[in-house]
Amino acid sequence: MKIGILKETQKGEKRVSLSPNISKQLIAKGFEIIVEEGAGEASSYKNSDYKDAGVLVEKRGVVFKDAHVLLKVNPFDEEDLKLVDKGQVLISQLYHKSNPKLIEAIASKGATAFSLDAMPRISRAQDMDVLSSQNNLAGYKAVILGAYEMTKIFPLMMTAAGTITPSKVLIYGVGVAGLQAIATAKRLGAVVEATDIRTETKEQAESLGAKFISVDNEGEESEGGYAKEASDDYALKQKEAVNKSLFQADLVVTTANIPGRKAPILITEEQVLQMKNGAVIIDLAAAQGGNCEVSKLNKTVVKNGVKVIGTTIAPESVSTNASELFAKNIYNFIIHLTENGAFKWDLEEEITDETLIVKNGKIRKN
Amino acid sequence: MKIGILKETQKGEKRVSLSPNISKQLIAKGFEIIVEEGAGEASSYKNSDYKDAGVLVEKRGVVFKDAHVLLKVNPFDEEDLKLVDKGQVLISQLYHKSNPKLIEAIASKGATAFSLDAMPRISRAQDMDVLSSQNNLAGYKAVILGAYEMTKIFPLMMTAAGTITPSKVLIYGVGVAGLQAIATAKRLGAVVEATDIRTETKEQAESLGAKFISVDNEGEESEGGYAKEASDDYALKQKEAVNKSLFQADLVVTTANIPGRKAPILITEEQVLQMKNGAVIIDLAAAQGGNCEVSKLNKTVVKNGVKVIGTTIAPESVSTNASELFAKNIYNFIIHLTENGAFKWDLEEEITDETLIVKNGKIRKN
Amino acid sequence: MSVLLSVIYLIATVTFVVGLNKLGHPETAKKGNLIAAAGMGLAIIGTIFIHDLQVPIIIYILIGAAILIGSIIGWLIAVKVEMTKMPELVSLFNGFGGASATLIGVVEFSKNVDSTMQATTIVSGIVIGAITFSGSLIAWGKLNGSLKSVIKIPQYNIVNNLVFISIIALAAYMVAIGGYNPLFLYGLLAGGLVYGILFVLPIGGADMPVVISLLNSLTGIAAAITGILYDNMVMLVGGILVGSAGIILTIAMCKAMNRTLSSVIFGSFTATNDISGANKSLGTIKKTNASDAAIMMNYASNVIIVPGYGLAVAQAQHVIHELEEILTTKGVNVKYAIHPVAGRMPGHMNVLLAESNVDYGLLVEMDDINPQFNNTDVVLVVGANDVVNPAAHNDPASPIYGMPILDVENAKHIVVNKRSMNAGYAGIENELFYNSKTAMLFGDAKAALTDLVSELKNM
Amino acid sequence: MSVLLSVIYLIATVTFVVGLNKLGHPETAKKGNLIAAAGMGLAIIGTIFIHDLQVPIIIYILIGAAILIGSIIGWLIAVKVEMTKMPELVSLFNGFGGASATLIGVVEFSKNVDSTMQATTIVSGIVIGAITFSGSLIAWGKLNGSLKSVIKIPQYNIVNNLVFISIIALAAYMVAIGGYNPLFLYGLLAGGLVYGILFVLPIGGADMPVVISLLNSLTGIAAAITGILYDNMVMLVGGILVGSAGIILTIAMCKAMNRTLSSVIFGSFTATNDISGANKSLGTIKKTNASDAAIMMNYASNVIIVPGYGLAVAQAQHVIHELEEILTTKGVNVKYAIHPVAGRMPGHMNVLLAESNVDYGLLVEMDDINPQFNNTDVVLVVGANDVVNPAAHNDPASPIYGMPILDVENAKHIVVNKRSMNAGYAGIENELFYNSKTAMLFGDAKAALTDLVSELKNM
Amino acid sequence: MNQLIEFIRDNIQITYILILSIFVGIEVIKSIPAVLHTPLMSGANALSGVVIVGAILVMLHSDPNDYLALTLGFLAVVLGILNVVGGFAVTHRMLQMFKKKK
Amino acid sequence: MNQLIEFIRDNIQITYILILSIFVGIEVIKSIPAVLHTPLMSGANALSGVVIVGAILVMLHSDPNDYLALTLGFLAVVLGILNVVGGFAVTHRMLQMFKKKK
Ligand SMILES: NC(=O)c1ccc[n+]([C@@H]2O[C@H](COP(=O)([O-])OP(=O)(O)OC[C@H]3O[C@@H](n4cnc5c(N)ncnc54)[C@H](OP(=O)(O)O)[C@@H]3O)[C@@H](O)[C@H]2O)c1
Ligand SMILES: NC(=O)c1ccc[n+]([C@@H]2O[C@H](COP(=O)([O-])OP(=O)(O)OC[C@H]3O[C@@H](n4cnc5c(N)ncnc54)[C@H](OP(=O)(O)O)[C@@H]3O)[C@@H](O)[C@H]2O)c1
Ligand SMILES: NC(=O)c1ccc[n+]([C@@H]2O[C@H](COP(=O)([O-])OP(=O)(O)OC[C@H]3O[C@@H](n4cnc5c(N)ncnc54)[C@H](O)[C@@H]3O)[C@@H](O)[C@H]2O)c1
Ligand SMILES: NC(=O)c1ccc[n+]([C@@H]2O[C@H](COP(=O)([O-])OP(=O)(O)OC[C@H]3O[C@@H](n4cnc5c(N)ncnc54)[C@H](O)[C@@H]3O)[C@@H](O)[C@H]2O)c1
Secondary structure, three states, X not given: OEEEEOOOOOOOOOOOOOOHHHHHHHHHOOOEEEEEOOOOHHHOOOHHHHHHOOOEEEOHHHHHHHOOEEEOOOOOOHHHHHHOOOOOEEEEOOXXXXXXXXXXXXXXXXXXXXEHHHOOOOHHHHHHOHHHHHHHHHHHHHHHHHHHHOOOOOOOEEEOOEEEOOXXXXXXXXXXXXXXXXXXXXXXXXXXXXXXXXXXXXXXHHOOOOEEOOOOOOOOOEEOOEEOOOOHHHHHHHHHHHHHHHHHOOEEEEOOOXXXXXXXXXXXXXXXXXXXXXXXXXXXXXXXXXXXOOOOEOEEEEEOOEEEEEOOOHHHHOHHHHHHHHHHHHHHHHHHHEEOXXXXXXXXXXXXXXXXXXXXXXXXXX | OEXXXXXXXXXXXXXXOOOHHHHHHHHHOOOEEEEEOOOXXXXXXXXXXXXXXXXXXXXXXXXXXXXXXXXXXXXXXXXXXXXXXXXXXXXXXXXXXXXXXXXXXXXXXXXXXXXXXHOOOOHHHHHHOHHHHHHHHHHHHHHHHHXXXXXXXXXXXXXXXXXXXXXXXXXEOOOHHHHHXXXXXXXXXXXXXXXXXXXXXXXXXHOOOOEEOOOOOOOOOEEOOEEOOOOHHHHHHHHHHHHHHHHHOOEEEEOOOOOOOOXXXXXXXXXXXXXXXXXXXXXXXXXXXXXXXXXXXXXXEEEOOEEEEEOOHHHHHOHHHHHHHHHHHHHHHHHHHEEOOEEOOOOOOHHHXXXXXXXXXXXXXX | OOHHHHHHHHHXXXXXXXXXXXXXXXXXXXXXXXXXXXXXXXXHHHHHHOXXXXXXXXXXXXXXXXXXXXXXXXHHHXXXXXXXXXXXXXXXXXXXXXXXXXXXXXXXHOOXXXXXXXXXXXXXXXXXXXXXXXXXXXXXXXXXXXXXXXXXXXXXXXXXXXXXXXXXXXXXXXXHXXXXXXXXXXXXHHHHHHHHHHHHOOXXXXXXXXXXXXXXXXHHHHHHHHHHHHOOHHHHHHHHHHHHHHHHHHHHHHHHXXXXXXXXXXXXXXXXXXXXXXXXXXXXXXEOOHHHHHHHHHOOOEEXXXXXXXXXXXXXXHHHHHHHHHHHHOOOEXXXXXXXXXXXXXXXXXXXXXXXXXXXXXXXXXXXXXXXXXXXXXXXXXXXXXXXXXXXXXOOOOOOOOOXXXXXXXXXXXXXXXXXXXXXXXXXXXHHHXXXXXEEEEOOHHHHHHHHHHHHHOO | OOHHHHHHHHHHHHHHHHHHHHHOOOOOHHHHHHHHHHHHHHHHHXXXXXXXXXXXXXXXXXXXXXXXXXXXXXXXXXXXXXXXXXXXXXXXXXXXXXXHHHHHHHHHHHHOOOOHHHHHHHHHHXXXXXXXXXXXXXXXXXXXXXOOOOOOOOOHHHHHHHHHHHHHHHHHHHHHHOOOOHHHHHHHHHHXXXXXXXXXOOOOHHHHHHHHHHHHXXXXXXXXXXXXXXXXXXXXXXXXXXXXXXXXXXXXXXXXXXXXXXXXXXXXXXXXXXXXXXXXXXXXXXXXXXHHHHHHHHOOOEEEEEEOHHHHHHOOHXXXXXXXXXXXXXXXXXXXXXXXXXXXXOOXXXXXXXXXXXXXXXXXXXXXXXXXXXXXXXXXXXXXXXXXXXXXXXXXXXXXXXXXXXOHHHOOEEEEEEOOOOOOOOOOOOHHHHOOOEEEEEOOHHHHHHHHHHHHHOO | OHHXXXXXXXXXXXXXXXXXXXXXXXXXXXXXXXXXXXXXXXXXXXXXXXXXXXXXXXXXXXXXXXXXXXXXXXXXHHHHHHHHHHHHHHHHHHHHHHOOOO | OHHHHXXXXXXXXXXXXXXXXXXXXXHXXXXXXXXXXXXXXXXXXXXXXXXXXXXXXXXXXXXXXXXXXXXXXXXXXXXXXXXXXXXXXXXXXXXHHHOOOO
């Protein structure tokens, strides 16, 4: 079975779906691997690194033609699909719930597609869960980015030239990214608060040293580890509970997502206007529409002295680690889907079932 | 006595020499204060903030004309000096040892000048020591900048998608900035090593959790808390001792300075070429010529995959805190130099003696 | 009594005190046992040979034979029996001591009832000895499983008290009338035996050690009473030592089990203190305490710590580092086994342990540490659950089936610290806790580890 | 002896044991003292009134008068004297006890020398009592300052041993001949007195508490000997208790001072163990240990911790947080006073304490905390030096003159932890360490704080 | 009560010995670690075998023709020595686990 | 040596009492905190005043005309009671510092 690694085409993306190191491990398991020229460059993997690992380095067209399985980090786009053939298996993050057109296009090609972001949130799937591995890095980098953009420092310092009070950091959404953001901000000495719709996250946030802002929660249950969409009533209560902290915050990191939907708006423009001069908001949900009303993807918007940075670029900016982890996830996933180097899908099995979106041109999920 | 706050003119500088808050304290002590329009803007102090503190907000020319004492963060430049009058007292960082021309210019004006960077390194002077207060912030921000620029994360993480090894950080120069850099990198979970010519810094570095790289040191003594210039022999030994760590480092922060001289070259181009692909060097000594051979002030140079960032911009980038601390230093200094709101200089006294560079047109130090 | 014998008895008494004292510290306990044993040997030999009686040779032969037989049997039993059977053995031996006291009383009763004082000592010796004997046998039976269930006697309390009162009454009457009356004697004997049985029968097996300690204390008292009878100092002092030390020990044991003495004795009538979440069908769990766990680790060569989410919840990262440090200074080889999904976010354990400055070199990844559990003496699992759940290997129906776990089961001993028997993130039972190698150290991780550290410091 | 008196004595003996036991724990010590005192009162009253002698009323009056006079004087002295004079008072009282024993011996020697046994007891009672008496008086003199210098006697060792041997010889001879001989008696008395003086005279003032404890133990033995003479149990047991407890206490006190008993007794001949860097001209420093410092803090209401560079060097940030936590749980109000230049970089203490998760709210800036030292019971200075150096206020010549410092001198007690008397960054002496309120807790900060924590845990 | 007083009068020293022994027993055991509970109990059990001394005395004082007394005495000695030897041996084995490493 | 043996023979119970008392004294004091050293020493000192009992006995047994004995006895009582009362009182004052707060 031949696996093809494609170069990412999305702007700003520096990752690659398979690292030389992991490729080598797959080859040892009996797979063949082809990589598109220069695919690893932005993650500091040279073509020669791939060659040394036993990977064929080829032009883009060759990869599409020769590979049975095509790997990407980001969703396949129109350009890609032109080159896809019937019977090929596509693996990447497809965000199928918000991308019905893409899914139809794949189906119309008669291809098969697995979406990595559809991975169920169960313990044994954790080593294939790219959302986990990438959001984790995103949480870290969001805080670093925030610290970089701020004109204040994080820690408390009592010095001869006066006392610097610690920065106040507020985290919306205590998922994987939110937790890592808490940990990072806390390490740097900030006073951290966090809030989430799922009540079980209180203990988790506290276990990392953050203060949790509880919002009265009636019936906003979670589903399979993911949050459901919040009611208007909840949104109102949340604002009330969080506003005091928000208006004092020096850095706000928002990470709230609802799988398959637009990200909820948690900070309105009106709220931004009441924030501290010099505060920074890092909106990690920008790609899903943003948690902050004023944020624009990949732009820095300054509103009344508040910098609002809409980004998803965070994990890509630690591309070396991000690519390593992504590759390891892919490796585990491929091993899960194969037996002795050939596909063997058990559709009764939760992981395969949930991630297999299109099977030989037939859409299974939407 | 009227004290004038000037707007900084150096490119990239965001600080201001006196904050509204500290101005208010000085006014309470009987001083009058004038501020140049917009001087505080980049540190997020509005003109109205100054007004509320009781400070007069005036055009540039008016400040120069009315004030007895003129305050700046950076050295007075030619433009400034044009407006300076006989009998005025200038206070700022003058770097008089490396700026003999400036000192002569001031003297020729018949003015008086105190240089804040000439502050003796004694305990009771610490609350007037701007080098300490600013370098401290620089050390913090240098690491944040480094973390931002790197494509790796700092901490060790053992995750389902594999283990991320901790980043290795190497600090040259364990002065004020170096110590804070150690502390910050350590907090973020990096493995930190440090080296310095002064042997007493070993214990200090270790007290912050860094490993100290000792270099055989024969006769490279320090003077009054500052380092002397190193011998060639020392430089050679240093390279030997540090190279192994340098070639493995993910982030290098250099802070080595010798007061009144060019900064020593500690990392040659040849060494940079042997460093890891993706490594980052933050050269905080860039303004004094840099500790790294290839670094250029305020530029990012990429050499063989290694990013070398020459900067002094670090403290400015935390302008809010930096201005606060700077102001507090100035406050303490002015209180030290005055009695009941009028100057009273005791030239026998170490602090006054060391910082008073030009007295009524006569150069005292060089 | 000859001076020599007096001195010998005196020395024996001193060895008893010194021996008991040394038995109270792990480092010296063995020595203490030997010292006391030596003193006892001395006292026995002295008793046999130093006296001014005219004793026919046959008696010496009999005594010699009795001692030989008893010694050999005692030695063999003690050496042969499995380690796990030790407590029941103690109970058995204790019963023999009680029986011996009773027999002495029986013999003496027929000979020496001159004074009220003597009568009192003899009669109480008989009763106490008999109670100890039958009680110890019941305890032994319960521990070795021959007496399985808790036996409920109807109207237990009334029957019990009636027997007790009758014994006292009979004894008092016997002392009062003074003379020898075999009927009364055997009545008394029977009463004591019955009361011993009644006393121990309703107490649950888990509480047996406490009961044995109590009975042991009684044997001591019986010995002391016999000592008074013979005006024999070593018996008197030795017996009283055992008696008072035994009572204190009994109370200490109750405390260590978090119970009161009365709740042990009357325990079967009150509610049992179940641990929330414990699943009876998986078997029983074994509880331990900080002191025992500390000693285990103190004497181990290799200890692996498995941190989990509970460590983070308890914010016990600083204490666990202290524990690791103190063990290391004691020459124990300590490592942390970091499971990739321990905690609630990737790298959760790393953040936590970095905060307390744990050396990165001590953190070992799952794949590297798993082969090392084989020669690990003690694994300390702190607030982890799913990541050490063997269901991941064994139970295809489990939601974590197929997830790699830390194979702590391969270690010699496993100590698990958590607050209750509640499940972890995956919400499933963990068989590991019911493993015979596992001892549960219940409590908040911070408190429990702090206790461990201070126990270790005192060693 | 009447049964009642026997029982009374028995009860008194028990109160002595229980009282001593309770005296060993801070919480119960007061009660222990009262219990023992009550027992003592009982024994005295019993002795006076319960006997079958025909005693003329005049004797009762005399006894009553003596008791009244002694009680009033004793009470007044004890209540009036300043707290700091307590140890010398103990010495004085102890001397009186010894004198009492001697006097008894003197009286009895003229009456009751029937047997060797009696002679032995009486003679040794006299000698021991006399040694205690004169020794205690010398100790008292040394402590209250009347006997200032260490007095060196030429050929001390030889003289000392000669006196000792003469006493033994004379005593043995007196026992051997048996009869009453006033000359010998007073010779013996004089010998004892001289030996007591010789014994204590060369020992330095700082070691006096140990000597007092030793003499105290001797008084106990004298009392016990008198008890044997009268076949009086309460004296015998009470005296022995004091004797053996006193020896153990003496050894414990030596240990706490890091000395051996022999080095105390022969101390004046061996080198003194100076602390490196201590400056004699600034006065003397007072050393303390973890246990005392812990008790001080345990019973304080407000404690302020002053961390300095040494805390960072020792990496003791985690332990200090533990200390703060345990004090807080004990109801003590704990804060950290952060000097702006403590450590070696701006914010050094903040980084350190944040690492161990100390609540930011507990860190108080210098200007805010300085007024609070006034009502602070204990300040614990850990590895700080320059930032608490009063020279900044007092000494214009000092390099730190004019620097604001933490005014720890205003607190009631100051405990300073550092490794030696070495200077800090500024390289100057610190008078604070010689302040009478200051006690030095020497040692690496991590080890010292760990000890403090475990002491506190055991309270 | 009367008898108690009588006993005390006649045996005042024994009473002291009794009470002091109780104190020693209590003090000696105070605050021992829980792991040692079982070995200590076992050790104390062995000590309680001191009753063997009484059994031997019974034998020594027995008339060689008083078979009942001899038998009972014989049994008492056997049982007593069982307690002693078995007790110490078991304790010793239990304490094997406290071997110091290296 | 002979005398010791003699003493032991005649006073076997006293010997037990002696030895047990020594043990009790040792055990009771073992491992007390150093702050309590001084109060404890003071308390023990007060207890050593038990010698007063002997002094009283001297007085009780004295012939009312034996002035020497009476005087010495009187002195002995005064000194003894000084030791007792003063000792306990001083100890009590020392222990005032261990008041529990609140
Ligand atoms: N690492 C990740 O990225 C991640 C993310 C999401 C989910 N997960 C899942 O989380 C689980 C992690 O496994 P784990 O073994 O670390 O945790 P776990 O299975 O959740 O078990 C934690 C145990 O700690 C105990 N505990 C809680 N608080 C405690 C305290 N204060 N003191 C002592 N014990 C305490 C709890 O028992 P008591 O209540 O009885 O004390 C609980 O059983 C896995 O199932 C994993 O899949 C991991
Ligand atoms: N904060 C800043 O930015 C900065 C920068 C440069 C200089 N300084 C200067 O540094 C000084 C700071 O004052 P400070 O009071 O914090 O420190 P310090 O005056 O330097 O005193 C520290 C003391 O800690 C003790 N110590 C060292 N290691 C120890 C250990 N392991 N355990 C216990 N004690 C230990 C040392 O005494 P032993 O050797 O006897 O143990 C020493 O006297 C000031 O003079 C300040 O001006 C400050
Ligand atoms: N067991 C496993 O193997 C496994 C693996 C990965 C993740 N997880 C768990 O799954 C959960 C979701 O993780 P994620 O980071 O991918 O989630 P996510 O990215 O979908 O969302 C981030 C967070 O935002 C929160 N959120 C959504 N709407 C909100 C609102 N209106 N207000 C406030 N908060 C809101 C969510 O509750 C979630 O915590 C986490 O608890 C994570 O630990 C489990
Ligand atoms: N006592 C006080 O009041 C006070 C106040 C501020 C600073 N200080 C002390 O003064 C000292 C200097 O501080 P700074 O940060 O301003 O110094 P700096 O900025 O002049 O130099 C930074 C560091 O570079 C080191 N260095 C110079 N040449 C080197 C070489 N060839 N190789 C390696 N290292 C080299 C120096 O030793 C110094 O530690 C520090 O120890 C600081 O703690 C004391």
